[in-house]
Amino acid sequence: MSAISVSATQDAWGPRLGAFTEACAIPVIALVIAFVLFGVFIAAQGHDPFDVYATIYRGAFGSWFSVQNSLLRAAPIMLTALCTALPARAGFVVIGAEGAVVLGGLAAALTGIALNGAMPLFVITVMLLVGMVVGGVWIGAVGALKHYRGVNETISSLLLNYIAIAILNFLVFGMLKDPATLNKPSTFPIGDDNMIGVIGESSIHWGFVLALILCVSYWFVSRRTPFGFSLDIVGGNVRAAQVCGLPVGRLLVIACFLGGAAAGLAGAIEVAAIHGRANISLNAGYGYAGILVAFLARQNPLAIIPVAFLLGGIRASSGVLQRAHDLPDATVLVLQGLVFVCILASEMFYGRWQWFPAKAAVP
Amino acid sequence: MKRRTLLKGFATAGAVTAMGGFSVGRVFADEKVKMGFIYVGPRDDYGYNQSHFEGKSAVAKMNWVKAVDEENVPENIEAVKSMESMINLDGAQVLFPTSFGYFDPHILKTASKYPNVMFLHCGGLWDAKKHPKNVGSYFGYIDEAVYLSGIVAGHTSKTGKLGFIAAMPIPQVLRNINNFTLAARSVNPKITTTVVFTGGWANPVKEAEAANSMVDQGIDVLTCHVDSPKVVMETAEKRGVFSCGYHTNQAVLAPIRFLTGAEWNWSKVYSDYADMIKAKRPIPNLVRGGFKEGLVKSSPYGAVVSEKARKHADDVRAKFVAGNMIIYRGPIKDNKGKEVIAAGKEVGQTDISLESMDWLVEGVVGSTKG
Numbered sequence: 001m002s003a004i005s006v007s008a009t010q011d012a013w014g015p016r017l018g019a020f021t022e023a024c025a026i027p028v029i030a031l032v033i034a035f036v037l038f039g040v041f042i043a044a045q046g047h048d049p050f051d052v053y054a055t056i057y058r059g060a061f062g063s064w065f066s067v068q069n070s071l072l073r074a075a076p077i078m079l080t081a082l083c084t085a086l087p088a089r090a091g092f093v094v095i096g097a098e099g100a101v102v103l104g105g106l107a108a109a110l111t112g113i114a115l116n117g118a119m120p121l122f123v124i125t126v127m128l129l130v131g132m133v134v135g136g137v138w139i140g141a142v143g144a145l146k147h148y149r150g151v152n153e154t155i156s157s158l159l160l161n162y163i164a165i166a167i168l169n170f171l172v173f174g175m176l177k178d179p180a181t182l183n184k185p186s187t188f189p190i191g192d193d194n195m196i197g198v199i200g201e202s203s204i205h206w207g208f209v210l211a212l213i214l215c216v217s218y219w220f221v222s223r224r225t226p227f228g229f230s231l232d233i234v235g236g237n238v239r240a241a242q243v244c245g246l247p248v249g250r251l252l253v254i255a256c257f258l259g260g261a262a263a264g265l266a267g268a269i270e271v272a273a274i275h276g277r278a279n280i281s282l283n284a285g286y287g288y289a290g291i292l293v294a295f296l297a298r299q300n301p302l303a304i305i306p307v308a309f310l311l312g313g314i315r316a317s318s319g320v321l322q323r324a325h326d327l328p329d330a331t332v333l334v335l336q337g338l339v340f341v342c343i344l345a346s347e348m349f350y351g352r353w354q355w356f357p358a359k360a361a362v363p
Numbered sequence: 364m365k366r367r368t369l370l371k372g373f374a375t376a377g378a379v380t381a382m383g384g385f386s387v388g389r390v391f392a393d394e395k396v397k398m399g400f401i402y403v404g405p406r407d408d409y410g411y412n413q414s415h416f417e418g419k420s421a422v423a424k425m426n427w428v429k430a431v432d433e434e435n436v437p438e439n440i441e442a443v444k445s446m447e448s449m450i451n452l453d454g455a456q457v458l459f460p461t462s463f464g465y466f467d468p469h470i471l472k473t474a475s476k477y478p479n480v481m482f483l484h485c486g487g488l489w490d491a492k493k494h495p496k497n498v499g500s501y502f503g504y505i506d507e508a509v510y511l512s513g514i515v516a517g518h519t520s521k522t523g524k525l526g527f528i529a530a531m532p533i534p535q536v537l538r539n540i541n542n543f544t545l546a547a548r549s550v551n552p553k554i555t556t557t558v559v560f561t562g563g564w565a566n567p568v569k570e571a572e573a574a575n576s577m578v579d580q581g582i583d584v585l586t587c588h589v590d591s592p593k594v595v596m597e598t599a600e601k602r603g604v605f606s607c608g609y610h611t612n613q614a615v616l617a618p619i620r621f622l623t624g625a626e627w628n629w630s631k632v633y634s635d636y637a638d639m640i641k642a643k644r645p646i647p648n649l650v651r652g653g654f655k656e657g658l659v660k661s662s663p664y665g666a667v668v669s670e671k672a673r674k675h676a677d678d679v680r681a682k683f684v685a686g687n688m689i690i691y692r693g694p695i696k697d698n699k700g701k702e703v704i705a706a707g708k709e710v711g712q713t714d715i716s717l718e719s720m721d722w723l724v725e726g727v728v729g730s731t732k733g
Contacts, residue, residue, distance in 0.1 A: 065451055069444045169562060173531075182719055183486075183533045184464050203447075274440050276468055281438040319445050323431040323453060329405070 022350060023303075027296075030346035034338040041334060047325055056335075059320030060313030068203050074305075074312030075208040076101070079266035080290025081297065081304045082218050083139060083259040087153070088299040089222050090255050091235035096142055096157025097263040098287025099164030100135035104264025105271045106168050107134035109278035110176070112190030112271070123194045128210070128268045135264015136257040138164065143256030147249040153256075165283050172279055186279035196273040207269030212305065214262055219301035221258070231255055263287060292336070296343050311336070396456065396640045398422060398633070399449035400432035401442060403462035403590075404565060410591035410610040415461045415485070417611065418629025422637050431455070438464035446473045450480055457481040457640060459633070474498045481646055483636065489648050501632055501650040503658030504712055506542045507683050508625030509586075510690060511661050511676045512607035513546025515622045516584040517554055518672030519605050520547070525556040526577035528587040528595050530564045532731040534720045536588050539625075541724040542690060543586060543607075548726050550675070557582060558729035564590040574598035584622070596621070605667070612662040623676070624662035631657050653712060654683040688712075697722040698729075 039049030060070050083097035108131035115123045138160065145151040171187075178188040198205050222228035230251055234241040241248050266286060271278055293311055297303035318332040400419045402412040412434065423430035431453050436445050442465050449455040456479075460470055463486045474482045474495045482498045489500035516525050525547055529536045544556040557580065559573040571594050574585055578599070586607035587595040593616060599606035600617035608614070608624025632650065639646050652658040661680070664673055682688035691710035697703045703722050704710055710717060723731060 059448075065447070069448070072440050072444065183535055185531075185533070270439065274468075279464075281464055284437045284439050284441075315441070316444065319433045319436075319448050320452065322433050323449070329433070329435040 018354065022353070023298075026346050026349055027343055030342040031339060034335070034342040037338050037342070038335050041338075042331075045327070047327065052321065052325060052327075055320055055324050056314070056317040059317030066313075066316060069316040070309060070313035071204055071208055072312070073315050074308040075205075075211045076266040076270060076286040077289045077293050077311060078211040078215055078304055078308040079262045079269075080287045081293035081308060082214060082262035082290075082301060083135075083287070084291050084294035085297065085299040085301055085304060086218055086222060086231075086259040086262070087139075087143065087252075087255045088294065089228065089231040089235050090252055091238070092143070092146070092252065092256065093154045094139060094142060094157045094256065094259060095154060095291050096139055096160050096260070096287070097266075097290045098283065098285070099157070099161035100138045100260045100263035101267035101270070101287050102161075102164045102168050102282045103138055103267065104131035104135035105267030105275075105282040106171065106187070106278045107131050107264070108268035108271045109187045109190055112194050113188050116191050116194070120193045123190075124196060124272055127190070127194070127272055128265060131264045131268025131271075132261040133264070135267065136261035139260025139263065140253050140257035142260075143253040144249075147252050161287065165280075168278065168282065169280065178277070181277075181279070184279060186277045189277045190271065192276070194272065195276060196269065205269070205273040207273045210265065210269065214265065215301050215305050218258065218262070222301060227251070227254075263290070292340055296340065298347075310339075314339075395427055395429040396637050397454050398428060398430045398637065399446070399453060399455035399458045400430065401436050401445050401449075401458070401460040401462070401465070402432065402434045403436060403438065403464070404434065406432070406434045408565075408591040409593040409596075409613055409616065410589070412461070412590070414611045414627045415459070415629055418627075418633045419459075421630035422633045425634075425637065427641060428637050429453075436460075436462075438462060438469065440469075442469045443473050446470075446482075447477075450477055455480065457483060457636065457646075459483050459485070461485045470498060471495070483646075491648065496648070499646060499648040499650070501658075503627055503632075503651070503656075504653030505625050505627060505659045506538050506690075507653040507688075507712070508659045508661050509539045509609075510542045510546045511680060512586060512623055512625055513543035514550060514676045514679060515664070515668055515672045516543070516586065516605070516607055517547030517550030518669055518675065519622055519667070520551075520554065520584045522581045522583045523551060523554045524580070524582040525554060526574070526582040526585045527556050527558045527727075528570055528573045528577075528585065528589065529558055529560050530566075530589045531562065532560055532721075534718055537720045537723060537731065538717060539588050539609075540727060541720070541722075544724050544726045545690060545695075546679075554726065556727050556729075558723065558727055560729075561589065567591075567594045570594045571598050575602065578602040578604050586624075592616075592624075608662050614662060614665060617665075619665075620667060621662075621665040622668055623664050626660050626662055628658055628660045651713075654680055655686055691717065696725040698725050698727045700725075 042049040080097035087094040108127040111130045142157045146153040297307040404412040406416040547554045561569040584605040585599040596613045596616040693704040693708040694706040695704040
């Protein structure tokens with residue numbers, strides 16, 4: 001992949017197009033296989049697979065309501081996927097987005113409460129920024145622990161999730177609790193004025209647009225800047241990167257910070273657009289869904305957008321599947337699992353075929 | 364976090380109370396009554412969600428009702444989308460989003476967008492002053508049934524040590540723990556209840572750990588207030604101690620040592636609502652009640668329950684049904700020795716002060732700090 005983007009000769013279009021076709025065709029073929037396997041599973045359950053496909057399509061993309069439903073579910077997952085995808089460029093497997101979401105949301109809520117009364121646009125901006133910084137520091141610490149103390153980043157980020165949830169619980173059950181929230185302890189509300197609104201007549205909130213912007217800018221950073229290129233080198237071979245004189249430690253911490261900032265933003269948006277206060281509902285599993293999306297998108301920030309939309313769609317169709325076919329919610333988990341396994345298995349087919357053999361394309 | 368509960372904000376004379384009232388608009392004589400149910404966990408959790416699913420299944424059997432449902436819906440935008448989808452795709456006239464955390468802000472926001480649909484929430488949070496007319500609440504005084512479990516546990520325990528595995532130290536949970544303890548101590552004043560808070564509504568690993576450690580301490584009756592009592596019931600049976608259920612009937616999980624349990628009776632609640640919609644009667648915004656109104660029930664006694672225990676519990680149930688049973692009769696001390704209800708003072712079931720309970724009664728080993 002990276003070899004392609006470096007070769008910028010006039011004749012490079014052939015291999016480039018080939019790489020693009022490959023990057024699209026292989027996942028699509030894998031998806032088709034996953035859906036065929038899913039159809040077999042459905043048939044084994046005594047349902048008509050084509051009916052079920054039709055229902056999934058109807059629930060996920062079949063109407064403007066369904067599309068909005070899928071997009072809304074995709075928004076937080078796009079951001080949490082970035083938390084795994086960006087450090088992954090540097091060879092890090094970070095699975096701590098859940099904790100960053102929780103703490104980002106909590107920090108955003110506290111900011112909103114503290115600034116209550118100021119101009120809403122200002123309050124919202126500061127809330128989102130604080131959420132990003134807190135999420136960034138949280139995951140940045142994972143990078144620092146790895147580089148300076150040798151702590152495995154996957155384990156530390158996973159365990160930090162539990163610490164983050166415990167911090168949230170401790171605070172909303174204790175000193176930050178709104179006494180009116182007796183049986184579902186929560187912070188005080190940030191106030192209706194400080195909520196992020198929806199786009200025009202739709203039900204999609206502006207947080208979705210922020211998620212899109214972040215995906216595109218992270219793609220730009222990782223593919224079109226010296227920083228992104230350095231990350232790829234660190235990910236390829238840390239020794240080589242050190243020999244080249246790259247500041248490996250700093251690069252790792254910054255990559256983790258940026259990843260965590262995306263997840264922190266997801267939490268801040270959850271608070272500012274959905275809940276209006278922080279409570280344990282922030283711990284909804286978006287961080288874990290993001291890991292799935294990042295791997296399906298092969299850690300490419302741009303590819304995260306369609307993959308998150310697909311996953312959001314699958315989740316959105318669950319309700320209709322349950323109601324129309326009496327299938328349990330676990331059905332969509334089976335589909336998700338099959339998609340995941342097929343796409344991961346398809347990795348080994350990259351580079352096997354030459355899609356557009358170009359005359360001048362020398363290896 | 365999920366959850367339901369009693370709540371603050373409005374005092375009502377218990378029982379089935381109608382305030383205002385709301386008629387569902389789009390019903391025609393020959394059309395089916397369309398009801399939608401949303402659960403936060405799985406339908407077959409042997410607990411809270413299953414109790415609502417059983418209620419839904421009861422109304423779904425009637426040929427003039429079309430009932431749809433969804434499970435595992437988290438308390439965020441996904442709950443809003445599930446509600447809207449039931450309204451737009453299935454034409455639901457009345458929705459039952461059953462988890463406590465669906466109410467604010469998700470139900471409130473969606474309800475103002477769909478004024479012709481009735482939103483009935485399990486938890487009793489509706490407030491005439493603050494909330495839309497097409498929202499309502501229903502809830503049962505399940506602590507009455509927990510009280511009966513406590514009586515049976517008190518008669519059955521040989522060690523005089525009971526165990527209560529609870530999710531979180533919130534008022535509704537504390538009230539169940541206190542009722543269970545007060546009831547057991549009405550049988551034998553030396554009995555203690557050890558309480559462990561797991562910190563979450565569905566935390567099976569911690570629930571099993573707590574159950575095992577309680578049995579190791581000599582506790583011989585276990586009960587719980589978590590979403591799914593399955594793990595606690597099975598662990599109790601395996602370790603050879605007795606158990607009292609919660610939410611639904613768990614006798615099948617502990618066939619030998621299951622005593623009784625506190626159950627919701629949502630089939631009655633949901634059938635009543637369906638009847639009201641069919642007859643185009645106004646739907647009350649607030650429905651609450653205990654044994655008397657038929658909103659809660661006790662699981663049938665297990666074979667090991669003695670005649671004496673059965674008689675005692677049945678007598679108290681009769682008093683609940685008659686409406687003259689008072690659980691919180693002063694003097695009552697908390698487990699730190701402070702008097703919380705003065706001598707001579709009687710606090711009835713519908714008293715609002717019980718809904719912000721933040722203390723554990725004398726005889727409970729544990730702390731509200733979790």
